[in-house]
């Protein structure tokens with residue numbers, strides 16, 4: 001994925017082609033010609049096949065393809081971005097911080113598959129405007145910013161996906177609620193009232209689940225809240241990695257290692273396993289005491305998912321908008337307009353005052 005790898009000159013005019021979101025082609029913004037992406041015949045499932053997790057960690061000959069990636073690291077948010085020779089503005093797409101240092105080439109696991117962009121830049125900007133339009137308390141400068149139609153950056157964000165077969169033994173307790181009465185003394189008076197109690201019995205059992213494509217974002221450039229707001233990517237739309245999909249976009253290199261990514265994946269799996277156990281225990285309440293999970297057939301994929309980003313500085317602070325490049329879901333941060341908030345508070349006070357006045361008049 002060196003910077004040369006995802007540049008495709010137009011056969012007609014020589015300008016750089018870019019991947020056309022939602023279409024299976026590269027287009028030229030300069031002369032308008034289009035080129036269909038050439039998928040050499042491949043078996044799709046073979047091309048996106050899972051890779052053995054522990055073998056890769058042991059760095060054994062597992063057939064995992066490595067690559068040299070030339071990236072620059074943002075001094076503010078830590079994102080490692082590949083800057084194409086054609087991209088002039090070396091601003092971090094995540095936080096609008098100028099990036100100058102070239103951190104050089106690093107050896108890393110090569111992406112296996114890509115969810116190609118489906119949303120065009122215009123569609124992403126529209127999604128952002130709609131989202132902003134619903135924010136009444138945003139400062140005018142912000143709404144202005146969106147209207148001006150500043151460029152968004154299309155970034156392929158790195159992710160890990162994990163598969164695992166799990167078998168879990170557990171011990172715990174099942175609680176059955178029942179109602180009794182109790183006598184209480186209130187204001188010097190003795191009285192009886194219903195009271196719910198729980199009868200606990202010890203239980204043990206087993207649950208099993210096969211996890212398929214547990215997704216962990218391998219970038220720490222975006223805070224956790226963004227990642228959840230962006231929702232899910234439909235991984236049935238994964239395509240085998242082709243540099244053409246990256247033409248005109250930026251690729252971010254992973255900053256969460258395979259090992260750390262797996263730890264996050266395990267947390268997601270463990271949460272689900274606890275839900276499974278509670279369901280298995282049944283009753284009205286559940287206590288889970290001991291869990292022993294055996295994992296087998298752990299595999300992973302390194303994939304890229306599409307994200308449209310807009311980062312801007314407003315009164316010295318960075319704010320970000322993120323649009324899921326597949327589903328169009330929007331997440332963002334924004335400053336609040338103190339002026340609008342004050343006005344709203346004032347309006348509420350006036351209305352409340354008016355209502356109070358009417359009520360007083362009616363009573364009088």
Ligand SMILES: [Zn+2]
Pocket residue numbers: 010011012013014015028029030031032033
């Ligand atoms: Zn052209």
Ligand SMILES: [Zn+2]
Pocket residue numbers: 074075076077078079092093094095096097221
């Ligand atoms: Zn940054």
